[in-house]
Amino acid sequence: MNFQVYNRELQVGNINIIGVASSSICLVGDAQTIQLASTFDTPAESLIIGPFVPLHPKI
Amino acid sequence: MLQRTSVVDSVKVRTVSFSSIVEIGDATYHQAFSRALAVQRQKELFYGTEGVYEDYDVFKEPIPLIPIIENVECHFENVKPIIKVHHIDITGISSSSLLQIGNCRHMYTEARIKHIRQIEQSIATEVGDNLIQLNEPSQLGIPTSESPVSITGTDIMGSPFSGVGPEQEQ
Numbered sequence: 001m002n003f004q005v006y007n008r009e010l011q012v013g014n015i016n017i018i019g020v021a022s023s024s025i026c027l028v029g030d031a032q033t034i035q036l037a038s039t040f041d042t043p044a045e046s047l048i049i050g051p052f053v054p055l056h057p058k059i
Numbered sequence: 060m061l062q063r064t065s066v067v068d069s070v071k072v073r074t075v076s077f078s079s080i081v082e083i084g085d086a087t088y089h090q091a092f093s094r095a096l097a098v099q100r101q102k103e104l105f106y107g108t109e110g111v112y113e114d115y116d117v118f119k120e121p122i123p124l125i126p127i128i129e130n131v132e133c134h135f136e137n138v139k140p141i142i143k144v145h146h147i148d149i150t151g152i153s154s155s156s157l158l159q160i161g162n163c164r165h166m167y168t169e170a171r172i173k174h175i176r177q178i179e180q181s182i183a184t185e186v187g188d189n190l191i192q193l194n195e196p197s198q199l200g201i202p203t204s205e206s207p208v209s210i211t212g213t214d215i216m217g218s219p220f221s222g223v224g225p226e227q228e229q
Binding site: 004008018028032037041042 | 063089098149156167169173179
């Protein structure tokens with residue numbers, strides 16, 4: 001496969017970002033490879049209803 | 060490739076935290092990793108030393124990276140070798156994140172996050188590392204009117220979707 005790119009003029013006014021978080025990237029420039037991976041677990045699966053006990057009780 | 064120059068007139072970043080980076084200039088590799096165990100409790104309570112990442116699957120499961128088999132011939136022609144940005148305004152950069160003005164050859168980052176909510180209730184059954192309530196929704200004291208959502212996710216017998224097959228649709 002052939003991939004031909006012509007980088008002509010690239011001009012941006014303002015970039016306004018509230019947050020770049022959790023291994024994210026804000027890049028002004030070129031890159032050859034970018035690989036971003038993320039895993040996330042949130043309720044209902046991790047909802048605990050019961051007495052307040054430590055997550056991992058240590059003896 | 061990677062021949063263009065990045066020109067940013069002004070940058071304003073208020074917070075850079077938790078192993079984050081602001082890089083001005085080129086780099087060859089960027090690799091970042093962040094783990095977070097976010098616990099919210101109904102009561103103001105923290106035991107101090109609790110919480111082990113290895114107890115949870117999100118921190119252990121492998122992330123498959125499918126290899127690129129196809130041969131790609133890349134050709135770049137930088138007619139105007141400049142990337143111009145007038146102003147960048149970022150409130151916060153956090154948890155192994157990156158703001159880079161410049162080129163970077165290879166970038167790899169990973170984030171693994173687990174959220175846990177703990178709500179007080181005296182009756183509970185122990186399941187693995189978590190204490191998960193296994194009672195019917197009506198026993199939780201929450202007003203429910205035949206909620207189709209199962210709290211535990213294990214009992215699907217009474218599911219409105221059971222018995223619904225494609226042959227019944229027509």
